[in-house]
Amino acid sequence: MAPQAHHDLMVDTTHDEHALQSYVSNLRMYILNEIGGGLSSVYEGRVKPAFEKRVGHAPKDEHDVRHAMMADPYCRTWSSMMRSCQEMIWDSIIPSIERAQPDLNMRATQLAEQPKGSMTLDPNVKIPRYVSASDIHLMPGNYHSERGANDVSQGALYDRGVYVYAAGNGGPYGDSIGRSLAQHLKIRFPDFQPEKILDVGCTVGHNVMPFVDVYPDSNVHAIDVSAPVIRYAHGRAESFGKPMHLHQMNGERMTFEDESFDLVMSVVTFHETSRTAMRNIIAECRRVLKPGGLMIHMELPRTAEMDPFDAFYIDWDSYYNNEPFYQAFTSTDLKAAYVDAGFKEEHYMEVMTPDIYAAPFDTFEAAASGPETKAERYGRLGESIHWTGWGAWKEG
Amino acid sequence: MSDKIKITPVNRGKRPAFFDDPAIDQLMAIVMSMSAEMSVLYDRVDTIERLLDKKGTLSRDDIEAFRPDQGTEDERNVRRNDYIARLFRIIHEERESLVSHDKMDEYNSLMDELAKS
Numbered sequence: 001m002a003p004q005a006h007h008d009l010m011v012d013t014t015h016d017e018h019a020l021q022s023y024v025s026n027l028r029m030y031i032l033n034e035i036g037g038g039l040s041s042v043y044e045g046r047v048k049p050a051f052e053k054r055v056g057h058a059p060k061d062e063h064d065v066r067h068a069m070m071a072d073p074y075c076r077t078w079s080s081m082m083r084s085c086q087e088m089i090w091d092s093i094i095p096s097i098e099r100a101q102p103d104l105n106m107r108a109t110q111l112a113e114q115p116k117g118s119m120t121l122d123p124n125v126k127i128p129r130y131v132s133a134s135d136i137h138l139m140p141g142n143y144h145s146e147r148g149a150n151d152v153s154q155g156a157l158y159d160r161g162v163y164v165y166a167a168g169n170g171g172p173y174g175d176s177i178g179r180s181l182a183q184h185l186k187i188r189f190p191d192f193q194p195e196k197i198l199d200v201g202c203t204v205g206h207n208v209m210p211f212v213d214v215y216p217d218s219n220v221h222a223i224d225v226s227a228p229v230i231r232y233a234h235g236r237a238e239s240f241g242k243p244m245h246l247h248q249m250n251g252e253r254m255t256f257e258d259e260s261f262d263l264v265m266s267v268v269t270f271h272e273t274s275r276t277a278m279r280n281i282i283a284e285c286r287r288v289l290k291p292g293g294l295m296i297h298m299e300l301p302r303t304a305e306m307d308p309f310d311a312f313y314i315d316w317d318s319y320y321n322n323e324p325f326y327q328a329f330t331s332t333d334l335k336a337a338y339v340d341a342g343f344k345e346e347h348y349m350e351v352m353t354p355d356i357y358a359a360p361f362d363t364f365e366a367a368a369s370g371p372e373t374k375a376e377r378y379g380r381l382g383e384s385i386h387w388t389g390w391g392a393w394k395e396g
Numbered sequence: 397m398s399d400k401i402k403i404t405p406v407n408r409g410k411r412p413a414f415f416d417d418p419a420i421d422q423l424m425a426i427v428m429s430m431s432a433e434m435s436v437l438y439d440r441v442d443t444i445e446r447l448l449d450k451k452g453t454l455s456r457d458d459i460e461a462f463r464p465d466q467g468t469e470d471e472r473n474v475r476r477n478d479y480i481a482r483l484f485r486i487i488h489e490e491r492e493s494l495v496s497h498d499k500m501d502e503y504n505s506l507m508d509e510l511a512k513s
Contacts, residue, residue: 035488041494141403141406
């Protein structure tokens with residue numbers, strides 16, 4: 001694991017905590033790639049033929065595949081290892097954050113004293129049920145748990161947790177999706193120069209911060225329902241010297257005026273909300289978008305467009321990694337939802353971009369300069385890292 | 397120390413059992429944790445050896461303060477990955493032993509061919 005870019009809210013670890021986090025990230029990559037990489041052979045080689053023999057036809061959807069795969073010893077072992085490893089990620093980080101308190105909260109407060117950006121907290125924001133109902137991806141306390149005044153602990157846990165989870169493959173700033181999107185948009189739409197940008201569901205601001213670099217003349221805003229992650233995001237952005245305006249706000253009921261933003265985006269937010277919330281957020285994104293502006297949501301690939309095995313693999317987290325809303329997203333037709341919200345069908349667009357850190361830059365550039373990318377074929381998962389986005393321009 | 401917080405799960409729900417006997421899932425979790433403890437210990441020994449190589453003497457503070465540079469971290473990554481591969485060889489071996497569907501077709505058609513010749 002390459003080192004995470006240092007900022008003033010990073011938590012010190014002991015020698016052994018550092019060693020443990022490094023190991024857990026090596027272990028996760030092994031389980032994911034070396035053991036998980038065998039799942040498709042298990043499926044094709046024995047699970048699918050046995051299913052066909054027993055039932056008389058091939059598994060027709062991901063549920064068929066799941067029932068058959070979860071009875072297979074290899075898949076059970078992989079699942080058991082995945083689950084344990086996910087728990088180990090959080091366990092490897094928690095003691096250092098507990099120890100860092102309350103100094104960590106104080107550091108965040110100090111970083112906010114002479115800000116380049118701003119922070120607006122709103123104690124009236126209620127934590128929605130889809131956030132409070134589940135420790136998403138098994139993170140103890142989820143995004144919103146608050147332990148005393150000025151608390152940033154969940155922000156710190158998420159920041160380091162995502163880094164260990166991705167084994168640093170998200171880049172030193174953990175911003176690979178946001179940076180890939182920003183660069184892709186810049187190349188694809190050279191005349192589009194957003195003055196005001198909004199990220200919905202920003203957590204600690206990983207994926208919106210690169211927009212400050214890519215569109216240096218813009219004003220970057222970001223919202224989240226959780227005060228601890230907003231405080232952390234603000235302190236982190238200030239520590240990196242990036243002007244960002246953080247707001248504690250619910251994307252379903254934003255307090256921004258109509259037609260305030262040129263670009264409204266989110267990164268992996270939808271799959272952690274409910275179907276209803278998703279529709280409310282889309283409607284709100286449209287409301288706050290200026291005419292001619294762009295809305296784009298980066299998300300997981302949609303299972304409806306995959307073969308049943310890939311869909312099973314993607315939705316595994318929904319069942320076993322506390323991602324209860326994964327399927328609400330992966331089964332939603334976003335194009336239809338955008339049209340329902342008032343966007344014109346001809347203004348709908350999709351983005352599929354190689355990862356900016358994983359792909360050579362000319363490959364990245366070619367993907368952004370070529371004919372409009374369609375997020376319709378993913379290939380076997382894990383062959384290369386691509387990020388997918390679903391968007392729409394607002395008429396006018 | 398009244399300020400010391402506790403970060404605990406608030407809504408994790410029931411832990412899924414993947415095997416028919418949940419004790420196997422528990423054992424898997426224990427084995428994985430033990431593997432981590434051993435790796436941590438190995439890194440600590442590695443730190444001690446590096447400090448001794450460099451200074452010929454060491455203190456606990458030296459060990460705690462030691463942070464691997466990128467070269468050291470790269471070496472450790474190689475060693476950890478080899479260690480993981482040895483430890484979980486039995487699982488990986490099952491993957492290697494699987495004959496993919498295509499291979500089977502290939503094999504059958506080869507058999508047909510041989511039968512005809």
